[in-house]
Amino acid sequence: MSARITGLTTRLITVPLLRSWGAEAPENHVIVTELTTDDGGTGHGFSWTPTIGPHAVKALLDHDIAPFILGLEANAEIVWDQLWKRLHEAGGGGLTTIAMSGVDLALWDLKARQAGTSVTGLLGQRQESVEVYGSGVNLHYTVEQLVEQAQRWVAAGHNAVKIKVGKPELREDAERVAAVRQVIGPDRLLMIDANQRWDLAHTFRALDVLGEYGLEWLEEPIRADDLWAYRRLRKHSPVPIALGENVHTIYRFRDFIEAEAVDIIQPNIVRVGGITPFRRIVELARTNSIRVAPHLLPELSGQLALTLAEAVSVEDVEDASFEQLGILAGPSPVRISNNTGRSLLSSTGRQGLGFDFTGKQSAPGSSASENSASENKGNLIEYSNS
Template identity: 60%
Template structure:
């Protein structure tokens, strides 16, 4: 049996070109900058309250007993990077060494080992760093991509334009949507949740005018509303023919989402802040969501993501992976149905210069395709700097 021999981590801050929130700083290309494990995380924005000007990646490298290596990562935009790295170094690595290196075989036992610190959240985010590296090593050893060893169902997947744009002026928002239309996207998602729903209505009217009647429009409230506010807002905004409303309420409010689903006709999408297959199944069985959007890192990696996708398919829900198109786009090629990949403007790791190799995927004319590569093709420069 091939076993896990070593697990290493490196923390890397990735500067965003477009801050996620209002900022006084001019956007610009980031410079690779490691974060010392012993010091405080610098992944959170400091320029302006609510702004995010960088995200933090915990890059991982696993070495197997047969000498094969694989690269993965854990990811947290603002909070908890040092805690994630500590879990990987202090708890996951010792528990993993000597276990099977076959992807998925050790996942349940290590997840159970971490339960004292929580069944999901920071524990599953950390566990993704090991899981992705094991899948990468398995595919690299076979001189194949991860999508090939899972089983590709299609050669391309639909992508939609997305952005963190609630703080944009209406003119800036419209300009962004025009860029997406010009780039060939036939679906876009924008943020909603202004203090006055009339402003959201005006912004959606302007966006729909650019999109025309045939392109899909999704909205994301990022957990901003109460149940009654969400009811009123979604029913008002539905005039603009919405494909879904994303995270209208606090992500852990199962009863609230179930009640909201009874009050509105727009499909509800949740999942970027759910962490286990059990929680996804809770929402689907309760009729609280019609669309699920698991974030592959937050659920613990590819192994649990595939289980969640299979459970959702069995229950008749659509699966559209959340964020991280270089990763989620590859898995979208393996899923049943018609999964969409989210492409946040100017936020891809390859676009930001964070990867040691070219991007494993290309998004053009609203479709994602996979470029030739082995494994996941996602190797961060943190290890390249360390090995040079």
Template identity: 50%
Template structure:
């Protein structure tokens, strides 16, 4: 099965409510890889706000020529990354490579007549998921309404944003959420890289009272040394990884003892191929993987991981919730659990009526 055509188009998905910092949309790059057997695989890349057209251009201008006539197989990943090296080996190049890699996995699964989960190797029928929102700027009543919705939906774990200029505001909000969800549910907090080391020490000393299951991205994501210094000054476990990109980066953070839960984003790391490598490496180090966002694909991957954490059920911002899908994917997030029955491939069929990125 050989590649005969590769296409990439960028589309805009307005959010139902803006995320912190004025993020009012997610952009989606839909990738299609056609073959001489008539099969077409679908992939995608994704980004809030920045870079969708650049990703599409990398695919059309640089990955397409490298793929035409080649075997349609995700084993090309390392070769394609090397091909893109002059544009960098991280960032936008990995996001472009993700769209192609996901499409190639879809193709291979379709050709085999298997759901992606079965092709990768299903390890479980369900995985736990947690309610999550980008809600630091929500007034407290709005935050509690959102969390109450997750509880009503059956979630046994929830995550809220912290990192307010005043620690007292974060403490008030986290205390109110803890009172709402009760002592038997997991409560996580996410600082989105807003603290420095002294600020994180002060904030976590206060927030420890509310028994956070983990703190996500307490510090600038790439500052390994700062995480090591903070590790010595708090007992709260760290979840990191949505802004790490490579197997080597994850291994460094885990080996230094500052990644208790790994959170790779399947697009940002370059696709399914490197995502599974990261998961295998983390499992060898006894660290669970909790995939970041994109639950329709992350949920499928979670069913195949050797050591799984939880899947992020982002409030009203899944591909389905944003109107990106033409038909249901077969991935179900119900009563705090995720399951998948997709038919051949990954089951993601994108709508033909999406608005292009201007």
């Protein structure tokens, strides 16, 4: 007889970033989940959002998801499909799927721990290691700071790097892209990410100017839900188009792929709802010969990347991993190393997802966002439902 779910608890951790992502994103939020079953099993998962809605996600988990999943078979795929149907009235993706990841990840963690292996081992490791590209949320950096960051990426062995664009004047973007290209040289890959700051007309102007720097891809220049604009953009763009961090369902990924509006999809495992939908989206991309580049969260996306049939690159935003933020109770489940001039990620083989979050809590009344980043590693604000 299959185990049944008996409980779900949550706690919210807010942690300041060591390198601020700008005034709109000085901190990240993790909603830690713990799921129990009637055979004594325990699985640990999480939801994540860098800016909007952490309390809303926690409320969904506490008040709508936890009661609904009680008594369900502890099978990630079965639970995911039933839960998505239940929550769809509140939206097919976004806060709903972000919340769902807390359950899905806990169920995969539970299954792997009970099998005595890692999630990577449970799914089947196909890649010994995967390449890591250097990334930064750096539009607010001065050119000098951006150059220093690019120099650190080169020293770390990254063969590909990604920077933000979207300054008020196109000439500013051109100056910054040119400066980074000079630092990394002609052979490393250079990607740019506009984070939905442009319209279609400006995107074409930007491609005329920035395309000469040999871009590997242009990421999310236009609002992510504007399928019509992306279809037209990709038809005429000399640079591959990447998107997906703000696409939350397999149906929407299918729409972009079938419309021939994207070259590289970038699903965020948490934002799409966990490992279950991520695997389905990757298979959709593979059957349509579309490249995949998982978005953020190297402790999680790195492990999943090792299980994929096709080699992918994993994004590592400088000083923003869970381990670097000081919110893991133990070592990271992945290691990133400079191997013969290449930056590679490999698994440590720890059981389940391979990590738990610290229970450390800041002093009552403290505000993590009021202090400097250098003072704040591990200075957490935590809310619990227990």
